[in-house]
Each structure stands twice: as structure tokens, then as C-alpha cells.
Amino acid sequence: MTESWLNKVNWSEDGLVPAIAQDAATGRVLMVAWMDRDALKRTVDSGEAVYWSRSRKKLWHKGEESGHVQKVKEIRLDCDSDVILLQVEQQGGIACHTGRESCFFSRLEQGHWVETDAVLKSPDEIYKK
Amino acid sequence: MTESWLNKVNWSEDGLVPAIAQDAATGRVLMVAWMDRDALKRTVDSGEAVYWSRSRKKLWHKGEESGHVQKVKEIRLDCDSDVILLQVEQQGGIACHTGRESCFFSRLEQGHWVETDAVLKSPDEIYKK
Numbered sequence: 001m002t003e004s005w006l007n008k009v010n011w012s013e014d015g016l017v018p019a020i021a022q023d024a025a026t027g028r029v030l031m032v033a034w035m036d037r038d039a040l041k042r043t044v045d046s047g048e049a050v051y052w053s054r055s056r057k058k059l060w061h062k063g064e065e066s067g068h069v070q071k072v073k074e075i076r077l078d079c080d081s082d083v084i085l086l087q088v089e090q091q092g093g094i095a096c097h098t099g100r101e102s103c104f105f106s107r108l109e110q111g112h113w114v115e116t117d118a119v120l121k122s123p124d125e126i127y128k129k
Numbered sequence: 130m131t132e133s134w135l136n137k138v139n140w141s142e143d144g145l146v147p148a149i150a151q152d153a154a155t156g157r158v159l160m161v162a163w164m165d166r167d168a169l170k171r172t173v174d175s176g177e178a179v180y181w182s183r184s185r186k187k188l189w190h191k192g193e194e195s196g197h198v199q200k201v202k203e204i205r206l207d208c209d210s211d212v213i214l215l216q217v218e219q220q221g222g223i224a225c226h227t228g229r230e231s232c233f234f235s236r237l238e239q240g241h242w243v244e245t246d247a248v249l250k251s252p253d254e255i256y257k258k
Binding site: 004005008018020022026027028029031032044074075076077078079080081083085096097098100103104105106107108111112113 | 133134137147149151155156157158160161173203204205206207208209210212214225226227229232233234235236237240241242
């Protein structure tokens with residue numbers, strides 16, 4: 001398979017694009033992370049989400065420590081070819097490192113960010129390995 | 130109202146964060162654009178999505194030309210405070226400048242990006258004013 005589809009992506013100057021992970025069953029937006037060319041290729045080849053960690057500056061197979069792997073059901077690209085949208089099956093039902101289903105657990109309510117979602121599993125327990 | 134909630138957002142060096150617009154009724158991810166501090170404040174104050182256009186380098190009240198305004202039902206922030214998620218009512222049922230419901234109309238199928246979604250209204254007609 002040629003990799004011309006990878007060239008269609010409008011990688012930024014630093015070689016990244018944002019990738020949204022959306023729960024394929026519920027439609028909930030779980031998280032946004034970043035992908036470089038290699039991360040996207042590995043995601044396609046493995047069927048599991050692989051991101052580029054900007055803080056750790058390395059590839060990050062989501063769930064490698066926590067077990068919260070994302071099985072990828074569909075990959076879409078937007079009209080500017082600079083954002084990726086993944087439909088995923090979230091293993092363990094937890095995408096966020098805080099132990100919540102989604103990273104978007106803060107809602108703006110009358111001038112305050114309010115944490116609306118419960119912690120399903122404590123990070124200490126998730127990352128105890 | 131103080132604006133301490135705006136200070137909670139982890140603005141990038143260029144003062145922006147990505148903002149995802151999701152259809153509040155269907156859960157479909159419609160588009161991703163960028164917001165600066167002023168765009169987010171105006172979004173909250175007006176109840177309609179206002180973005181920062183990186184290409185035109187100015188505030189962009191979504192729908193100002195097309196009529197495809199986004200009524201904002203909810204605003205969320207992620208765990209790193211650097212991505213915004215809007216739940217919107219998409220006026221006209223079209224978010225994309227190509228005349229499609231969503232900007233994510235290309236799906237990866239066996240090594241090719243395939244346009245899966247119909248154009249609902251031609252851009253010529255949308256932007257004829």
C-alpha cells in the first residue's frame with residue numbers, strides 16, 4: 001500500500017495535527033491529542049489509537065500503561081485536512097488520565113468551570129503498575 | 130462578572146486554543162476552529178459561536194456570511210484546559226464551508242480518503258450575498 005493518503009494530511013510546521021477521539025457507541029467526545037505521520041500510520045496498521053505525546057516527545061500507544069486502549073472503528077479527516085476524527089471503542093470506559101470517561105469533565109456554568117463528571121477509577125489504581 | 134474563568138484556559142503561546150463544535154442533538158462532530166480569549170468571551174456573552182480565523186487574522190462570528198450560526202448550548206474544557214468543546218444547535222444544518230453538514234466528510238477506506246457526505250447546498254448559493 002502506498003502512503004499517499006498520509007501526504008493528503010495537512011501536517012503543521014511541527015509535523016502534527018490534532019486528533020479527536022469520539023466514543024463510537026455514545027458519540028461522546030473523549031479526548032483530543034496529537035498525531036504525527038508515524039502515529040497515524042501506526043493507528044491505521046494496528047487498529048488502536050497511537051498519538052504523539054508533546055510533553056514526553058515520543059509516540060504514545062494510548063492505554064499502554066493504563067490498559068485503556070482505544071480500538072479504532074473509523075478515521076475521518078476534515079475539509080482543511082488538518083484535524084483527524086477517530087471513532088473508538090474505549091476499553092475500560094475511561095479515556096482521561098484523571099480516571100474519568102472523558103477529558104471534557106468541566107462545564108462552564110455562570111462564570112465558573114464546574115467539574116460535572118465522576119472519577120470512575122482513581123489514577124493511583126490505574127497507574128499502579 | 131469577573132473573568133477568572135478565562136484565565137483558567139491554558140492559552141497557547143499564540144493565544145489560541147482549538148474549539149470543537151458538536152451537534153447538541155445528534156452528537157456529530159461538525160468542525161474544529163480556534164478561539165482566542167476575546168472569541169471565547171464573545172461566544173459566552175452572545176450565545177453564538179465566535180472563533181478566531183487564523184487565515185484572516187480576525188474574529189469570525191460563525192454564520193456571519195452564510196447564516197449558518199451556531200447557537201451554543203454548553204461549553205466544556207478538557208483536563209489540560211487547552212481544548213474547548215461546544216454543544217451547538219447548527220442553524221441551517223450546515224457547518225462546513227463546502228455546504229456539508231460536517232467538515233469531517235472524508236473517511237479513510239483502504240488507504241484512500243473517500244468523501245462520504247453529500248453537499249447539501251452549493252457554496253455559490255451559500256455565499257452569494
